[in-house]
Amino acid sequence: xxxxxxxxxxxxxxxxxxxxxxxxxxxxxxxxxxxxxxxxxxxxxxxxxxxxxxxxxxxxxxxxxxxxxxxxxxxxxxxxxxxxxxxxxxxxxxxxxxxxxxxxxxxxxxxxxxxxxxxxxxxxxxxxxxxxxxxxxxxxxxxxxxxxxxxxxxxxxxxxxxxxxxxxxxxxxxxxxxxxxxxxxxxxxxxxxxxxxxxxxxxxxxxxxxxxxxxxxxxxxxxxxxxxxxxxxxxxxxxxxxxxxxxxxxxxxxxxxxxxxxxxxxxxxxxxxxxxxxxxxxxxxxxxxxxxxxxxxxxxxxxxxxxxxxxxxxxxxxxxxxxxxxxxxxxxxxxxxxxxxxxxxxxx
Numbered sequence: 001x002x003x004x005x006x007x008x009x010x011x012x013x014x015x016x017x018x019x020x021x022x023x024x025x026x027x028x029x030x031x032x033x034x035x036x037x038x039x040x041x042x043x044x045x046x047x048x049x050x051x052x053x054x055x056x057x058x059x060x061x062x063x064x065x066x067x068x069x070x071x072x073x074x075x076x077x078x079x080x081x082x083x084x085x086x087x088x089x090x091x092x093x094x095x096x097x098x099x100x101x102x103x104x105x106x107x108x109x110x111x112x113x114x115x116x117x118x119x120x121x122x123x124x125x126x127x128x129x130x131x132x133x134x135x136x137x138x139x140x141x142x143x144x145x146x147x148x149x150x151x152x153x154x155x156x157x158x159x160x161x162x163x164x165x166x167x168x169x170x171x172x173x174x175x176x177x178x179x180x181x182x183x184x185x186x187x188x189x190x191x192x193x194x195x196x197x198x199x200x201x202x203x204x205x206x207x208x209x210x211x212x213x214x215x216x217x218x219x220x221x222x223x224x225x226x227x228x229x230x231x232x233x234x235x236x237x238x239x240x241x242x243x244x245x246x247x248x249x250x251x252x253x254x255x256x257x258x259x260x261x262x263x264x265x266x267x268x269x270x271x272x273x274x275x276x277x278x279x280x281x282x283x284x285x286x287x288x289x290x291x292x293x294x295x296x297x298x299x300x301x302x303x304x305x306x307x308x309x310x311x312x313x314x315x316x317x318x319x320x321x322x323x324x325x326x327x328x329x330x331x332x333x334x335x336x337x338x339x340x341x342x343x344x345x346x347x348x
Contacts, residue, residue, distance in 0.1 A: 008035035008075075009212045010180055011060070014073035015056045015082075017278030028054040030236040033071075036229075038104045038179065041206065041213040043244070045259065046233035047281045053102075053215045054208040055233075056182045059138035059214075060099055074182060077309030093126040097180040102188055104169035108157040114168045115141070118181045124287065140171040144201060163194035171333075174205060181206070182214045186277060187222060199225045220259055224248065234257050235282050235292035242322035252317060252324045252333040257341045275345065290328060299336065303327040 007113045017029040029051045036042045044052050055062055059074055061081060064145055067110035074081040076097060081089055101107035109117060118137040119130065128134070134153070141149035144167040157165055166186065173181060183202065187195040203226055206213050223230055223244065230247040232255065240253040251257055261275030271306040282288055294300040294307035307313075314325045326333060 004142055005168060009038045009077055010036040011075040012059070012074070014069070015055070015058060016076060017169045018069045020069065021285070023181065026284045027287060028284055029058065029342030032238055034231055034238070034241065036212045036214065037210050039206070039210045040228045041226050043230045044214060044216045044222055044233060045216055045218060045223055049281045049284065050233040053184055056099065056184050056216055058095055059182065060097060061086065061286050081151050094121055095176045096178055097182070098173040098176070098178040100173050100181065100183040100186050102170050102185040104165040105157055108165070110157060113156055114160065118172045121172055125176045136175065136277070138177050141168065143207070144168070144171045144232055145197070154222065158326060162190055163198065166190065166198055167213065171207070172202065174209065177209055179211060180214070181211045182216070184216045186215065187197060202226065232259070235287050236284055236291065237325065238323070240286050240323065241314070246322045247317040251337065252322070252330070253326050254299055255293050256318040261345055268324065290335050299328060302332070
């Protein structure tokens with residue numbers, strides 16, 4: 001897995017986040033592991049309910065104090081966060097790690113100006129005057145492409161368009177130069193032109209700040225623009241992990257094939273149909289036994305009863321660093337991809 005020259009900046013080991021309910025235990029994240037180095041980008045993809053956002057909130061310590069049961073390890077720059085006190089993790093939020101939320105209108109306070117919220121976030125972690133913090137807020141708004149930042153700094157969130165609100169949220173998240181930035185569906189509900197602008201902005205700012213970036217999305221087209229590595233989640237588990245090039249050009253899990261087939265492509269006719277994944281994501285209270293994907297997998301029968309009874313291990317393929325959780329033999333997966341799935345995607 002990707003790592004910086006002195007080791008991973010973020011290391012997650014066997015992370016489990018479960019929520020006890022009256023109906024049973026929701027296994028939102030169940031044994032997740034990955035690493036991320038400074039200046040690198042990890043894309044976490046999967047359908048709604050696969051555990052992506054729960055993972056991000058767990059890293060930031062936003063489940064503590066609630067009903068969540070959290071186990072495993074989360075190490076940020078060598079500091080363990082799962083067993084740390086809520087106060088310790090709170091001091092890291094904003095300074096060493098920050099998050100761009102999916103809906104900035106609900107994430108930002110409606111009663112305070114955008115500038116005041118950036119100023120507050122900055123002054124919590126920096127001993128500066130309000131005047132200096134205001135100058136910094138104006139500078140950050142300008143750097144994320146908001147026109148007339150000296151005037152807009154006093155506007156309220158509802159006075160910004162969707163794209164401008166997302167830029168303001170990015171300015172707030174980056175105000176203290178965090179070492180880890182998590183973007184949860186940062187381009188949802190934005191039109192495609194604004195999406196491209198936001199992705200370009202995040203790429204440029206990441207290079208400037210040398211931040212480790214996690215981008216969470218259901219859209220593989222988004223991570224294609226940014227990610228060095230991609231982690232595919234299903235039913236609270238990682239089902240495939242590898243370099244972006246491997247995931248896009250040599251994927252080995254049937255679920256990843258389904259996600260790729262569902263992405264609109266510019267090299268197809270507009271009338272061409274997408275290739276949806278049949279069925280629905282599993283309930284995280286009653287995850288199917290064996291391979292969680294087997295009720296929807298067109299190749300489950302080829303594994304005999306193993307798909308229904310045995311949870312597959314996350315194992316490395318012949319390609320270094322490419323991990324897959326599937327009972328199908330490696331050669332069989334590659335044969336299906338090359339001879340059946342890939343040609344169908346190219347011609348459908």
